[in-house]
Amino acid sequence: MTYNLLKGKKGIIFGALNEQSIAWKVAERAVEEGAEIVLTNTAMSIRLGSIDELAAKCNAPIIEADATSVEDLERLVDKTMEHFGGQFDFVLHSIGMSPNVRKGRPYQDLNYDFLSKTLDISAVSFHKLLQVLYAKNAVKEWGSVVALTYMAAQRTFVGYGDMADAKALLESIARSFGAIYGRDHKVRINTVSQSPTETTAGKGVKGMGGMLEFADSMSPLGNALAEDCANYVVTLFSDLTRKVTMQNLYHDGGFSSMGLSESVYHAFLNGSNSDE
Numbered sequence: 001m002t003y004n005l006l007k008g009k010k011g012i013i014f015g016a017l018n019e020q021s022i023a024w025k026v027a028e029r030a031v032e033e034g035a036e037i038v039l040t041n042t043a044m045s046i047r048l049g050s051i052d053e054l055a056a057k058c059n060a061p062i063i064e065a066d067a068t069s070v071e072d073l074e075r076l077v078d079k080t081m082e083h084f085g086g087q088f089d090f091v092l093h094s095i096g097m098s099p100n101v102r103k104g105r106p107y108q109d110l111n112y113d114f115l116s117k118t119l120d121i122s123a124v125s126f127h128k129l130l131q132v133l134y135a136k137n138a139v140k141e142w143g144s145v146v147a148l149t150y151m152a153a154q155r156t157f158v159g160y161g162d163m164a165d166a167k168a169l170l171e172s173i174a175r176s177f178g179a180i181y182g183r184d185h186k187v188r189i190n191t192v193s194q195s196p197t198e199t200t201a202g203k204g205v206k207g208m209g210g211m212l213e214f215a216d217s218m219s220p221l222g223n224a225l226a227e228d229c230a231n232y233v234v235t236l237f238s239d240l241t242r243k244v245t246m247q248n249l250y251h252d253g254g255f256s257s258m259g260l261s262e263s264v265y266h267a268f269l270n271g272s273n274s275d276e
């Protein structure tokens with residue numbers, strides 16, 4: 001079902017690598033809801049992924065940018081403003097990568113060069129993006145910027161390693177910049193804390209299969225899928241959420257408010273051979 005929620009709105013979507021990407025689903029839904037979009041990713045991801053297919057489907061240009069490079073971000077924002085003929089309405093930051101997690105370095109044995117990269121790619125890139133958008137006054141009043149995050153910023157999850165620290169920083173940047181951008185230009189900034197989702201980045205986390213199953217068994221509504229996330233993000237880009245800013249919004253089927261569900265309780269008892 002479509003509601004024309006984004007009719008006449010324009011925006012940039014970072015992070016669509018392939019059909020599994022959450023950003024891919026957001027791009028599709030945004031266009032279905034009437035938006036015009038620009039797609040962006042790194043040169044390598046554009047080459048190795050299938051973003052061309054998405055661009056054709058969404059009638060969107062692809063502008064290459066490494067989100068850790070301020071120069072690239074400036075070029076991206078300039079070109080996007082040229083393409084749209086001025087300011088735009090929304091931006092999705094859907095970027096995450098940890099070399100420590102990828103190479104299986106446990107949290108008690110981090111490589112610090114890798115940690116710097118994790119933080120730069122997964123969190124500081126959000127500050128760089130916001131700083132460029134703000135300096136160029138690129139986002140319209142009542143515009144909306146959303147970044148995707150995970151609950152490991154608040155609670156510890158096995159296998160998530162230094163990405164937990166990156167997500168904590170990302171969420172903090174959304175609050176700190178949200179205060180300034182809201183005050184000066186009425187632009188809102190939020191993070192959406194999504195359920196574990198089967199994507200390329202998701203699969204990089206060791207034990208992802210078990211994590212997905214555990215989260216699903218804990219959540220009264222079950223895990224939120226990438227498609228569900230896209231629906232939620234579209235509402236945050238729309239005019240229906242104009243006064244929502246500086247929030248970390250859980251989109252996880254209820255997981256974040258659960259302590260113990262019946263199914264996890266019974267699975268634990270069965271696994272441990274204890275009597276009830």
Ligand SMILES: NC(=O)c1ccc[n+]([C@@H]2O[C@H](COP(=O)([O-])OP(=O)(O)OC[C@H]3O[C@@H](n4cnc5c(N)ncnc54)[C@H](O)[C@@H]3O)[C@@H](O)[C@H]2O)c1
Nearest residue numbers: 015017021022045067095096148149196197199200201202
């Ligand atoms: N998959 C999950 O379980 C899950 C859960 C919660 C939050 N998230 C978050 O959702 C976001 C999107 O991830 P996804 O799961 O769709 O995986 P994905 O692998 O499809 O997307 C990650 C994207 O980050 C991009 N990227 C990496 N380095 C970059 C750089 N330097 N500059 C620009 N882009 C860069 C990649 O090219 C890729 O498109 C991430 O922030 C991730 O942490 C994912």
